[in-house]
Amino acid sequence: xxxxxxxxxxxxxxxxxxxxxxxxxxxxxxxxxxxxxxxxxxxxxxxxxxxxxxxxxxxxxxxxxxxxxxxxxxxxxxxxxxxxxxxxxxxxxxxxxxxxxxxxxxxxxxxxxxxxxxxxxxxxxxxxxxxxxxxxxxxxxxxxxxxxxxxxxxxxxxxxxxxxxxxxxxxxxxxxxxxxxxxxxxxxxxxxxxxxxxxxxxxxxxxxxxxxxxxxxxxxxxxxxxxxxxxxxxxxxxxxxxxxxxxxxxxxxxxxxxxxxxxxxxxxxxxxxxxxxxxxxxxxx
Ligand SMILES: [Fe+2]
Numbered sequence: 593x594x595x596x597x598x599x600x601x602x603x604x605x606x607x608x609x610x611x612x613x614x615x616x617x618x619x620x621x622x623x624x625x626x627x628x629x630x631x632x633x634x635x636x637x638x639x640x641x642x643x644x645x646x647x648x649x650x651x652x653x654x655x656x657x658x659x660x661x662x663x664x665x666x667x668x669x670x671x672x673x674x675x676x677x678x679x680x681x682x683x684x685x686x687x688x689x690x691x692x693x694x695x696x697x698x699x700x701x702x703x704x705x706x707x708x709x710x711x712x713x714x715x716x717x718x719x720x721x722x723x724x725x726x727x728x729x730x731x732x733x734x735x736x737x738x739x740x741x742x743x744x745x746x747x748x749x750x751x752x753x754x755x756x757x758x759x760x761x762x763x764x765x766x767x768x769x770x771x772x773x774x775x776x777x778x779x780x781x782x783x784x785x786x787x788x789x790x791x792x793x794x795x796x797x798x799x800x801x802x803x804x805x806x807x808x809x810x811x812x813x814x815x816x817x818x819x820x821x822x823x824x825x826x827x828x829x830x831x832x833x834x835x836x837x838x839x840x841x842x843x844x845x846x847x848x849x850x851x852x853x854x855x856x857x858x859x860x861x862x863x864x865x866x867x868x869x870x871x872x873x874x875x876x877x
Contacts, residue, residue: 666771
C-alpha cells in the first residue's frame, strides 16, 4: 500500500501543527507512526481533533511513542489505567479525582524537576467547560535561537535549580512525604539539547525554576526575569482552546505550558500520558 502523507495545518508561525484524518490507536501502520514521530520532532506540538477514543487506545497509542511513566502523584492516577494521570476539578465522595482543579496553572515544563524528565505528554480532553481552561504553549527552541547574544552568553553552559515543591505551593497541593523524597530540588542545564533532534532549547520555567546556580540571588532573580519576559513574547506562544476529543501531544524537551483558570461550576476532565525518552538518549542533555 502506498504511504499517504497526512494533511496538516500549522498552529503558529514557529511551532505546532494539527494533523487531519487520523484515528489514534495502539495499532497504527508503521508508515503512519513514522510520519507522526517526524512531525512531532519538527513541530513540537501535534493536535489531533475529534478522536473519541477510550483509555485503551490512548495508552496504546502513547506506548508506540516510548515507554510510559507512572506519575509520582499516585492519588490522581486512573483506577484501571495507572499510565493515565487525571487532570480534573471533579470530586467523588469529597475527594478530587484529578490534579490541578480549576485555578490558574503557571508556566512549567512537565518533569523538569526529575533527573530523567519525560520526553512528551499526551493530553486528551474528555470533558471541558464552555469557557476558560485553555492551555498556552511556549516554543523554547525559537526562544533560544532568537535570544540576544548577551543573554545567550549568560545561559550557555549554566545550570538552574528546579523545584516541584515551588510549583505545588503555587498551583497544586503538597506532595506526600514519599513523593517529596522522590522529587527534591535539582540542578538542570539552562539550555537543553533535544535527545532526538539535537536542537537546543531554553530549559527553564517561571513555575519551577527558582534560581540560577552559582550566581548571587539578586543577579539570579534579575536574569530569570529577563529570560521569562523573553520566552513569553507573543511570537513564541500558542494558545490552545480545547474541544472535547482533542488529543494534544507535546514535546517536553522544547515546549513549556500554562493553563488559564475556568469556572469551577463546570466539570473538566483530561487524561494525560507521560512518555519517557529513549533509554540511550535520556541524560545528560
Ligand atoms: Fe503540565
